[in-house]
Amino acid sequence: MKGNVIILLLGILFLITGCQTANNEEKTIYVAAASDLYHALTEIGLEFMEETDIKVEFTFGSTGLLTQQIQEGAPFDLFASAHESYVDKLVEVGAIIPNSKNYYAIGRIVIMGESPGRNLDEQLLLDPEIRTITIANPEHAPYGKAAKEALEAWGIWEEVEPKLVYAENIRQAYQYVESGNADIGIIALALMTNTDYTYELIDESNHQPIVQALGITKQTEMEEESRLFADFMLSARGQEILMKYGFDLP
The missing domain is CATH 3.40.190.10 (Periplasmic binding protein-like II)
Known part of the structure; x- marks a missing residue:
């Protein structure tokens, strides 16, 4: 009898541990980000994680190549592009949730x-x-x-x-x-x-504005968490960090 109780308790402990592990995995979002954001988003990601306990994993690269990867089904939850036109393109092909597009910065x-x-x-x-x-x-x-x-x-x-x-x-x-x-x-x-x-x-009159936008992918299973991260980027604190790294406000 005593042995059965121990086995039962071990089973419950195993289930609890397994649930905790699953929950931890669920609280990671994967962000494709333009490489100009390397320093700013690293700082924003750390503060966001401290505030929400949601981990953010970044993949930095050129906006065009990341756009292609998302269009082909790469497993990202959110896309922070270096120009709004790429988010628009992904909205058109059904890869980004339309109402998730937001402007977050202007680059220099x-x-x-x-x-x-x-x-x-x-x-x-x-x-x-x-x-x-x-x-x-x-x-x-x-x-x-x-x-x-x-x-x-x-x-x-x-x-x-x-x-x-x-x-x-x-x-x-x-x-x-x-x-x-x-x-x-x-x-x-x-x-x-x-x-x-x-x-x-370089004086901004010498080129078209680098209007940067983000969007949440259609395929994400972490839409709520991704919206929280987008909201943090757009919050007063997120915008403060972006300005610190030389971005203008949109």
């Missing part, structure tokens, strides 16, 4: 490099001593598209095009400059926190 770009005593401007990009300039690939990265627009607005696109080194995403472009694989980069302001590199903000 800078010229980044090491040029002591010299201005980081369009004239520097033409200097023969500047042999390589990196931008994110404008075909699938909104920050790369903005960089190309700025170069065109300055009337120097054709002259600097032979110097261009395309990165898969804007964070990789930053790393190209950091590693010495490029002399100059046109980079997201949001990635310049705690850097030793000099940089100069």
Whole structure:
């Protein structure tokens, strides 16, 4: 009899432990995020987890490639894109819940490099001593598209095009400059926190606004938790963190 009670208690303990494990797994959301958000969302994710006990796992990459992955069924719950047009595209194909689209930030770009005593401007990009300039690939990265627009607005696109080194995403472009694989980069302001590199903000009149938006995927089984995270990004605290990393408010 005593042995049966012990077995019963062990069984109950096993069931409780199993339920707790399942609950913990249910409280993780998977977010596909544009790479310009690397620093800001890492901080936002930590604060959100402390406040809600919901864990956030991020996959950072170029907005265009993440859009393709979501369209093909990649298991993400929420998409934080670097441009609203990509969320709109996913809404059109039925991959994003339409009423979940929200604007959360406007991005800015800078010229980044090491040029002591010299201005980081369009004239520097033409200097023969500047042999390589990196931008994110404008075909699938909104920050790369903005960089190309700025170069065109300055009337120097054709002259600097032979110097261009395309990165898969804007964070990789930053790393190209950091590693010495490029002399100059046109980079997201949001990635310049705690850097030793000099940089100069590019006037936003030189490119189309980088209006960033998020949306929740149709396939998610964590819609409630994903909406909580979206709400946190849009809250006063979330917006404060985004502004700290150089984003403008939408």
